[in-house]
Amino acid sequence: MQPIDRRQFARTSLALGASVAAGRALRAAEPAADAPRRNCAFVKFLTELGYDELSDRLAEFGFGGVEVTVREKDGYIKPAAAAAELPKFRRSLDKNGLELSIVTTDVVRADQPLADAVLRAAADAGAQRYRLGFRRYDPKQRVVGQLDAFRAQFDQLAALNRRIKLPGMYQNHCGAGYFGATIWDLYYVIRSHAPEELGCVYDLRHATVEAGESWPTLYEVIKPHVIAYSVKDFVWGDRESRHAPLGEGRVDRQFYARLAKSQFDGPVSLHVEYLPGEPAEAQLAAMKRDLATLRDWMSG
16 A cells, blocks of 8 residues: 555544554554444553463453553563564454554653654554653742643654654643643643644543542543543542542543543543552453443443
8 A cells, every 4th residue: 555644644543543654554443343432451450461362351351452551660561572572462463353552651752762663663563542651740840841841852752753653642640740630731732733643641530630520621621632531430548549440439420421422433441450469360350340331331
């Protein structure tokens, strides 16, 4: 097939969910039960499973894709091995018609070691999008000055993303010191970029913790830049939020019913974060249960 230009890529990446570098063959994702909106599984805690077993189990549950970690600390695949291992992982997904929905990385700057290599490996493997690493504010410096520095770094990342035809996205997180927790700061940094270059993966759990009753207002601010959603739930502890099984916490389930009726057709990634350290079978059982809950919400 012929190389794709930027406009073609935007349509293909955001509507069909298959992004590849210019000049590489365009591989259209096979339809799944949830197409065009695909529920995908975040596999952070499934590092003990091999590629084929992971693919088989997730397909059995009815997932349409995978969000895989390519990170140093908790990577299912280590960054230095991305070029060799991501194609193998993709072949295992292909056997079950699963797509490589998101590659989650440590990348926060275009000039950091392995950033270019990891993102090009992800693009070569047909990943739809990649997730950036988290940024934190230095409490000894003014926030506004740091935002300007972040914006310059993200501008460089957007240029890299544009060259390799792979959208990057930053997840809003809760907690003191996290860039993006307030939504306004994230909007300030990415507002000038098209979503096929740099966007947001929106996490309602974190947004609700940070904004309380005003999260819908802030969601409207960032919504035009959202190219994926992370799904999880939480309860309040004495002083901080705690992860909880989906449906047992405080996130607004009607949000997902509305999302299901919207025109959004990108990945909706289910995160099981409330069983850290538990074996794979416990993680898989929780994934299966939470996926059933999510599907129920999105069919309502």
